[in-house]
Amino acid sequence: MQIIVSGLIFGCIYGLAALGLVLIYKTTDLVNFAQGEMAMVTTFVSFTFLSQFEMGYTTSFLLALLFAAVFGAIVHQGIMKRLQSAPPLNQLVVTLGLFMVFNGLAGLIWGHKPAGYPQAIKGDSIKMGSVFFTPNEIFVMGITLTLMLIFFVIFRYTKVGLAMRASAQDIKASQLMGIKVTNVFTATWAVGAILGGVAGMMTAPITFLDTHMMFDVLIMAFAAAVLGGFLSLPGAVVGGLIIGVFENLIAFYLSPELKLVYTFLLIIIVLYIRPQGIFGGTQSVKKV
């Protein structure tokens, strides 16, 4: 049971990162490989606030998210916007390029030595039944569920959400409704970067803060997104949770080294049975 619960914590982080990927993909039809590195940079920025400026955790956290939003918006306005009508493969290569650039720049600015990163909430474990939770774990789960709920509500019930869904389906028709599609896309990038940033700041206390910290998370987030169908927001989170738990079970019962292999074996099997992913409609299949 304890293993499953620990798995859920990782799952939440994967889910958050996947949520950012899916949101950007759903709206702008683009897979953002730089997502993990943008999250890593955001986490370093929060660390700078914490250690250099000696701000409190909450202030640093919020300022870092503000940074993430601006960062995401700048990447879209400055770079991705120009490539909007480029072939998807070119856009993909550009996000891969950004991945490298951000990784290199972060190394130049913050160095390559891993540093410790504080948890959001310190404190002793709480026992519930036979399972131990640290307050930080509860925080991670709480924030994942809250963010998922918020974005689900925004997407489904607000005017901005409606504009996002419309822009994702038909750019020209959206313009004819008076929607400023480019601004909607920029906002989506900002939100995606925020989600990634949260995932980053949740990851850092577990893995140490260094420029490679998001590699595994990004891969798992991709896996989670694919498992969830890549178009479904709840799917991304559920995919993340499944992968987190599965990975932890494998690491405990079989071998920690092989957890990545087994996780992807699971994904291959799931996608073999349901090519559109668990939550994917028929539409995602046609797209391929």
Next chain:
Amino acid sequence: MLRLNNIHAFYGHVHALRGVSLEVPKGKIISLLGGNGAGKSSTLNIISRLIQPKEGSYELEGTSMLRKSAGEMVKHGVIQCPENRRVFPLLTVEENLKIGAYIRKDKNIKSDMEKVFTYFPRLQERLQQKAGTLSGGEQQMLAIGRSLMGKPKLLLLDEPSLGIAPILVREIFKIIKEINDEGTAILLVEQNAHMAMEISDYSYILENGRVALEGNSKDLKDNDEVRKLYLGA
């Protein structure tokens, strides 16, 4: 109300419009006819500010629109219902109508939706259905209804009869006339020249990006050349 003068436009290197001039007076139905690639849709996209002309002037109620964005045109009440309907397939009928009112901030959106249902009662029956599951004719009704939600002063209709059963075409044209009777000017792009001239006051016929012929729809319908080339008679 709207006036285009000597508009030239390019798609890449293709000289799509070669000096189009036309006028839509308040409250009238004007039809814009011609074959494939004559420049009909390009003209509408110039008016909606989706493409920028190389040359020429474009005025709405006496003010130049050449620096306006597509969104501002919608706010000015110039609303395009695009070719092939282009409803949002994964949004429900209700959401499609709501997004038609995206630029509006007033409180009458609900009652305007009721108004759309009086034109197209079927939409009310299908309110929670995804637009992609509607028939072609129903999607066209939804596309027109969606445009009406933006409170158009000038409605630009691009081929509303395309791919629709003839009986529905007649119904849709009847409603276009009703919409016009309540004061909305209409610029109607059609390949179905016969139906378009039937309901319009004045017609322009485009050929190779130029206005080849224009005149009162009644007169044009009896013009021998027009009958031979466009009405198949």
